[in-house]
Amino acid sequence: xxxxxxxxxxxxxxxxxxxNAASRLHEQVLAHKGEDIDIDxxxxxxxxxxxxxxxxxxxxxxxxxxQSLTVRQAxxxxxxTLQLLGISDEALLPKEILK
Amino acid sequence: xxxxxxxxIFFQECEEQLAELESGLLRINDGDSDPETxxxxxxxxxxxxxxxxxxxxxxxxxxxxxxETTLDCVRSNKLQTSSDLLKVMLKSAxxxxxxxxxxxDGGSIDKSRTxxxxxxxxxxxxxxxxxxxxxxxxxxxxxAPAAAAPEPAEDSGFQPxxxxxxxxxxxDDAASPVEAGGGGRSVFTVRFKPRSDLYAKGNEAVLLxxxxxxxxxxxxxxxxxxxxxxxxxxxxxxxxxxxxRVETDKDEDAIRHVFEFAEWDCMFEVTPGxxxxxxxxxxxxxxxxxMAPVPFDLxxxxxxxxxxxxxxxxxxxVSMPAPAVAEPAANPAEDAPLAPPSLPRAExxxxxxxxxxDATVAAVPAAPQTIRVDLDRVDRLINLVGELxxxxxxxxxxxxxxxxxxxxxxNLGLEELQxxxxxxxxSVMAIRAQPVKPVFQRMGRIVREIADMTGKNVRLVTEGENxxxxxxxxxxxxxxxxHMIRNAVDHGLETPEKRLALGKNAEGVLRLTAKHRxxxxxxxxxxxxxxxxxxxxxxxxxxxxxxxPDSNLxxxxxxxxxxxxxxxxxxxxSDISGRGVGMDVVKRxxxxxxxxxxxxxxxxxxxxxxxxxPLTLAVLDGMVVTVANQTLVVPLTAIxxxxxxxxxxxxxxxxxxxxxxxxxxxxxxxxxxxxxNFRPDLANPIDGVALLVESEGGGQRALMVDAIQGQRQVVxxxxxxxxxxxxxxxxxxxLGDGRVALILDVDAVVTASRGHALSSEMTLSATG
Amino acid sequence: MKKKVLTVDDSRTxxxxxxxxxxxxxxxxxxxxxxxxxxxxxxxxxxxVIVTDINMPRLDGFGFIEGVRQNERFRAIPILVLTxxxxxxxxxxxxxxxxxxxxxxxxxxxxLIAAIERVTA
Numbered sequence: 007x008x009x010x011x012x013x014x015x016x017x018x019x020x021x022x023x024x025x026n027a028a029s030r031l032h033e034q035v036l037a038h039k040g041e042d043i044d045i046d047x048x049x050x051x052x053x054x055x056x057x058x059x060x061x062x063x064x065x066x067x068x069x070x071x072x073q074s075l076t077v078r079q080a081x082x083x084x085x086x087t088l089q090l091l092g093i094s095d096e097a098l099l100p101k102e103i104l105k
Numbered sequence: 106x107x108x109x110x111x112x113x114i115f116f117q118e119c120e121e122q123l124a125e126l127e128s129g130l131l132r133i134n135d136g137d138s139d140p141e142t143x144x145x146x147x148x149x150x151x152x153x154x155x156x157x158x159x160x161x162x163x164x165x166x167x168x169x170x171x172x173e174t175t176l177d178c179v180r181s182n183k184l185q186t187s188s189d190l191l192k193v194m195l196k197s198a199x200x201x202x203x204x205x206x207x208x209x210d211g212g213s214i215d216k217s218r219t220x221x222x223x224x225x226x227x228x229x230x231x232x233x234x235x236x237x238x239x240x241x242x243x244x245x246x247x248x249a250p251a252a253a254a255p256e257p258a259e260d261s262g263f264q265p266x267x268x269x270x271x272x273x274x275x276x277d278d279a280a281s282p283v284e285a286g287g288g289g290r291s292v293f294t295v296r297f298k299p300r301s302d303l304y305a306k307g308n309e310a311v312l313l314x315x316x317x318x319x320x321x322x323x324x325x326x327x328x329x330x331x332x333x334x335x336x337x338x339x340x341x342x343x344x345x346x347x348x349x350r351v352e353t354d355k356d357e358d359a360i361r362h363v364f365e366f367a368e369w370d371c372m373f374e375v376t377p378g379x380x381x382x383x384x385x386x387x388x389x390x391x392x393x394x395x396m397a398p399v400p401f402d403l404x405x406x407x408x409x410x411x412x413x414x415x416x417x418x419x420x421x422x423v424s425m426p427a428p429a430v431a432e433p434a435a436n437p438a439e440d441a442p443l444a445p446p447s448l449p450r451a452e453x454x455x456x457x458x459x460x461x462x463d464a465t466v467a468a469v470p471a472a473p474q475t476i477r478v479d480l481d482r483v484d485r486l487i488n489l490v491g492e493l494x495x496x497x498x499x500x501x502x503x504x505x506x507x508x509x510x511x512x513x514x515x516n517l518g519l520e521e522l523q524x525x526x527x528x529x530x531x532s533v534m535a536i537r538a539q540p541v542k543p544v545f546q547r548m549g550r551i552v553r554e555i556a557d558m559t560g561k562n563v564r565l566v567t568e569g570e571n572x573x574x575x576x577x578x579x580x581x582x583x584x585x586x587x588h589m590i591r592n593a594v595d596h597g598l599e600t601p602e603k604r605l606a607l608g609k610n611a612e613g614v615l616r617l618t619a620k621h622r623x624x625x626x627x628x629x630x631x632x633x634x635x636x637x638x639x640x641x642x643x644x645x646x647x648x649x650x651x652x653x654p655d656s657n658l659x660x661x662x663x664x665x666x667x668x669x670x671x672x673x674x675x676x677x678x679s680d681i682s683g684r685g686v687g688m689d690v691v692k693r694x695x696x697x698x699x700x701x702x703x704x705x706x707x708x709x710x711x712x713x714x715x716x717x718x719p720l721t722l723a724v725l726d727g728m729v730v731t732v733a734n735q736t737l738v739v740p741l742t743a744i745x746x747x748x749x750x751x752x753x754x755x756x757x758x759x760x761x762x763x764x765x766x767x768x769x770x771x772x773x774x775x776x777x778x779x780x781x782n783f784r785p786d787l788a789n790p791i792d793g794v795a796l797l798v799e800s801e802g803g804g805q806r807a808l809m810v811d812a813i814q815g816q817r818q819v820v821x822x823x824x825x826x827x828x829x830x831x832x833x834x835x836x837x838x839x840l841g842d843g844r845v846a847l848i849l850d851v852d853a854v855v856t857a858s859r860g861h862a863l864s865s866e867m868t869l870s871a872t873g
Numbered sequence: 874m875k876k877k878v879l880t881v882d883d884s885r886t887x888x889x890x891x892x893x894x895x896x897x898x899x900x901x902x903x904x905x906x907x908x909x910x911x912x913x914x915x916x917x918x919x920x921x922v923i924v925t926d927i928n929m930p931r932l933d934g935f936g937f938i939e940g941v942r943q944n945e946r947f948r949a950i951p952i953l954v955l956t957x958x959x960x961x962x963x964x965x966x967x968x969x970x971x972x973x974x975x976x977x978x979x980x981x982x983x984x985l986i987a988a989i990e991r992v993t994a
Contacts, residue, residue, distance in 0.1 A: 025949035032340035052994045055310035067335040090314050092325035115886040148928045156886040158979035307951035307973035366974030
């Protein structure tokens with residue numbers, strides 16, 4: 007298993023990632039297990055802590071398995087929420103913000 | 106909509122709630138043990154309290170609160186209902202009604218009565234009921250009249266907050282720190298670990314942090330080590346916890362306030378000062394579960410914050426170095442308050458409720474849909490329909506007059522129009538129709554009050570309260586009904602001792618019934634008391650010169666003497682029926698509504714007053730007559746019979762009076778044309794028709810008119826509204842041919858004809 | 874975008890106050906008179922937040938809240954309990970049923986709005 011950016015699957019996040027979206031997000035992420043994925047968070051307007059938990063757990067797990075999981079496009083709301091929650095995982099936030 | 110309109114709605118609603126309250130209490134009194142009845146009663150008081158609080162009606166709030174507290178004890182089965190309790194509660198309902206009325210109309214209420222009731226209610230709620238004292242026996246110790254002091258309300262933390270739409274402040278927005286680093290800024294350390302319930306109940310850590318950021322500047326550190334690998338993660342679990350440094354010019358309460366809703370479902374701590382050690386430690390709020398594998402650790406960098414939080418003062422947000430090696434919890438004591446997530450339990454409970462509630466939902470019938478409409482609008486509609494009826498009649502008339510070849514199409518169309526018009530009229534009238542229930546319910550209170558005053562035991566039974574009648578009729582019904590009820594309790598029913606001695610139940614029964622009968626509403630008030638004391642009525646009537654000492658009257662005639670003006674059987678003027686109002690006034694007010702009243706009585710068994718009223722005051726069944734070339738309408742309800750006078754029946758009586766012999770009685774003959782000044786001289790009765798009418802006081806009069814044109818339903822047009830009040834004329838109408846016809850005020854005509862010889866008339870008609 | 878509030882209260886007085894307060898504050902408001910109607914209106918209105926009374930005929934606030942929380946589509950909606958009950962027991966029951974927060978009646982308009990802002994994104 008090796009990373010291959012070109013072949014990365016794209017997972018597009020819905021606008022609202024609230025309590026109701028957490029289970030579905032979890033399933034979607036699990037369905038890509040073992041694959042490199044790029045996450046498109048450009049449409050996200052609202053994200054709750056539980057969905058952040060899912061994404062961060064995925065980031066950790068992917069890293070442990072040396073797969074790539076990267077948020078490629080992130081909306082302002084997505085970035086701001088992660089910052090507010092004190093999350094600064096490099097897989098989830100754009101590098102220029104994390105510096 | 107402004108506050109006054111909402112207040113108006115509030116008082117309307119109060120009336121409904123008060124009615125609900127009273128009828129509920131009465132049902133409980135009658136043995137209804139349905140918990141929903143108690144609930145409804147509780148809700149009624151509760152709702153009044155809620156609205157009253159919003160308008161700052163403190164007296165009302167204070168009393169409603171005490172009342173509600175006692176009702177809550179009943180609702181939760183802490184307090185058993187008893188007849189003593191219900192007596193107190195019914196009185197409390199009356200006081201609540203008084204307080205509501207006083208709040209609306211101004212005026213004062215009997216504070217001593219209120220304070221006595223407050224004590225009684227509180228005693229019941231405490232489980233130590235006071236002996237129920239006679240209402241007046243304990244004249245206000247005035248310690249704390251509930252109405253004056255909202256003290257009991259404060260006991261339970263219920264604080265009325267007067268409501269005003271001007272109250273909008275921007276307190277929340279003022280939360281962002283203005284003077285960075287200014288004096289009075291302090292630092293707090295907040296530890297916050299949500300449980301999954303917090304999310305399940307719609308709270309959200311993101312929003313809590315957002316609001317916390319409004320209190321001051323934050324450094325947020327998220328503890329993520331408890332996060333399991335993705336495939337073991339419960340997506341709706343709660344793994345994150347936070348350590349937050351808050352720098353603010355506000356106090357600790359401002360921080361706690363943010364977590365007010367959340368604190369039930371999370372571990373939450375605020376400590377003054379910065380806990381740099383904790384910040385430095387890797388696991389701030391670690392749980393005793395294995396650490397998740399952490400290949401790279403988080404670097405807590407926030408140099409370019411996009412949040413307004415830090416934007417206000419970026420300098421404060423410093424980067425926190427996070428040691429790469431996990432350590433055990435820095436402060437194990439902090440773990441103690443953490444409770445395990447309790448999602449499974451909550452889910453089970455919800456699932457169990459689910460089935461239960463599905464059944465409930467299905468069992469509850471949908472309430473009929475209603476809308477509220479301004480009475481003015483309805484009246485405008487009624488008026489227009491009235492015009493339509495007239496217009497339709499005029500159209501029909503002109504078709505007849507023009508004899509347009511008798512076109513069957515036109516006639517058919519006209520007939521249909523007439524049918525439709527009538528249906529529209531009926532439907533519109535039905536809009537104004539309302540059940541008599543509210544009036545009947547008010548009578549319950551009247552009965553209780555009089556029973557209290559006279560020391561009688563009375564049970565009021567109502568039947569047919571859903572019978573509908575025009576709102577105007579309902580509005581005017583309360584007064585005569587009140588008099589009659591008072592009269593029945595005061596004079597009709599015996600004292601409990603006397604009843605027991607007679608072998609009757611100590612409790613007298615007053616039965617109030619409403620029903621529809623041949624296009625009218627009939628209301629009966631029946632008591633099981635002593636019945637009319639005919640001997641006494643008779644001697645009183647003789648004493649007052651109403652009848653001759655030797656007159657020979659039937660039982661019915663004697664009974665009906667009580668409706669005679671000036672007749673009052675009350676030997677002493679009591680508080681209750683001695684307000685200078687006799688049954689004659691009752692009769693007159695009912696007649697003014699186009700109604701009739703009569704009494705039947707059985708000695709020892711009781712009396713029944715029966716009144717019949719028109720269903721609406723907007724239309725009237727009338728007899729159209731001609732008087733001195735004028736067309737008049739006489740209300741059909743007033744007419745007993747019509748007759749063709751013969752010469753032998755007419756007797757002169759004094760210079761201007763004439764009598765007509767009807768079978769074996771004599772009856773004054775009134776020339777309507779003369780009374781109304783249509784003609785200067787008396788007409789010859791032989792040329793006319795006599796209408797025998799029932800007038801106030803039970804006597805009959807013959808009204809002489811020239812000719813009868815026929816009977817028809819007419820739409821009443823107020824003369825006062827359109828012209829001016831004319832003596833002897835009640836109103837006007839417009840006939841099919843477009844002519845205006847005046848509607849005769851029979852009582853006024855009879856009164857005008859009187860002036861003297863009243864008692865002799867009575868004697869004559871009685872002895873004949 | 875205007876936030877939509879569903880209010881559930883059997884008192885016409887309170888409903889009107891809520892309507893005026895919320896409208897003035899720029900919310901879109903839908904209303905129901907009891908828990909059953911509340912669940913019906915919920916389906917067609919999809920609100921951002923719910924404000925509900927406790928004591929209501931047919932289906933009270935507790936039952937209503939439970940009904941919302943077990944509804945797959947709407948269970949995440951924040952629910953504020955609006956009631957004169959300020960005692961712990963009522964609050965407790967409302968919390969257990971799934972309430973997000975509460976507002977003590979008679980409510981102060983600014984506090985009502987603040988509470989709504991607190992629980993909505």
